[in-house]
Amino acid sequence: MTTKTYLRAFLGLVLILSAGIGAGLWWYSGPKRPDPVVAPAPEVSDPERVRLIALGDVGDDSPAQRQVRDAVGRVCKARGCDFLVLLGDNLYPSGMETPDDPRMDEIVGDVYAPLGLPVYMVLGNHDYGQLYDRRRAIWQARWANRTSGFHMPSTTWLTQAGPVGLWGLDTQELYWDDATAQRSWLDRTVQHSTSRWRIALGHHPYLSNGKHGNAGSYEGLPGVPYAAGTGLQRFFEGSVCGRFDLVLTGHDHNLQWHEACGTTWIVSGAGAKTTPLVDRGNESLFEAEHPGFVWIELRPDDATIAFYDETGSAAYEANKTRGGTVSQPGAPNVDR
Secondary structure, three states: OOHHHHHHHHHHHHHHHHHHHHHHHHHHHOOOOOOOEEOOOOOOOOOOOEEEEEEOOOOOOOHHHHHHHHHHHHHHHHHOOOEEEEOOOOOOOOOOOOOOOOHHHHHHHHHHHHHOOOEEEOOOHHHHOOOOOHHHHHHHHHHHHHOOOEEOOOOOEEEEEOOEEEEEOOHHHHHHOOOHHHHHHHHHHHHOOOOOEEEEEOOOOOOOOOOOOOOOOHHHOOOOOOOOOHHHHHHHHHHHOOOOOEEEEOOOOOEEEEEEOOEEEEEEOOOOOOOOOOOOOOOOOEEEOOOEEEEEEEOOOEEEEEEEEOOOOEEEEEEEEOOOOEEOOOOOOOOO
């Protein structure tokens, strides 16, 4: 490595250690991690066509957040939607400051409830506050449990939408801990699943041509404990690759589609703001830096995956069979 790369790695390790000392009390002795539970199943109007919207990193309270929300409404009116997924970093900059932080209502509840869709949520790194404050994660799950139309019954959960199985992962826990309990839960439930489609929802990506980059070399720091995300890399490669049809994540604030290890990997972290794309060496079917989201329709033997910008204009669309073949029919625009 170059001197510059060594310096970046050293500074990253210093940052982690200093932050860990400051947050150590809650890192090691915070509330017990809640057990995974089953979330209420969304009502699916047609089990032959399960349709969802996924967007992440929305908790910024920005004009772009509301523009994207309005575009979601137009796309759902034109093409149909059964539910919405929020892929973590639901509240910036540090998650909920108190168990009753009113910003959750203002920035999440009041923004997405008017869509009239059930909203399923997973946690991101910012939802844990500085480093790994379990209190804030649990506060957010409790907020979802008491807020009509929002679902995150635990920091990890699963549910069934017709023939589609959905697993809500806590990738921040996987980032910091070995997370043996979460791995065991995932392995056990996947082994016994009869879902035709399996979708994992999380925050941190496996592959990303973005600022944060690929698991195992996050932030361009391969080999640096924790910061590089080597634990997540092992998790994705050992427990997710080839076992899930799709994995939907955020973290990098852009839109991307990758195919690897028998799984489709979507980054949809442009729900409120954007960051530039970075060449991380990954081949992609699509990538864009504008605000937006992904709309997905799952049918018995194939799926349509469509990306839209903040105006509701189609950016890219393709079909993929369950066997892995991708074809691009072209994406229709919707009325603005």
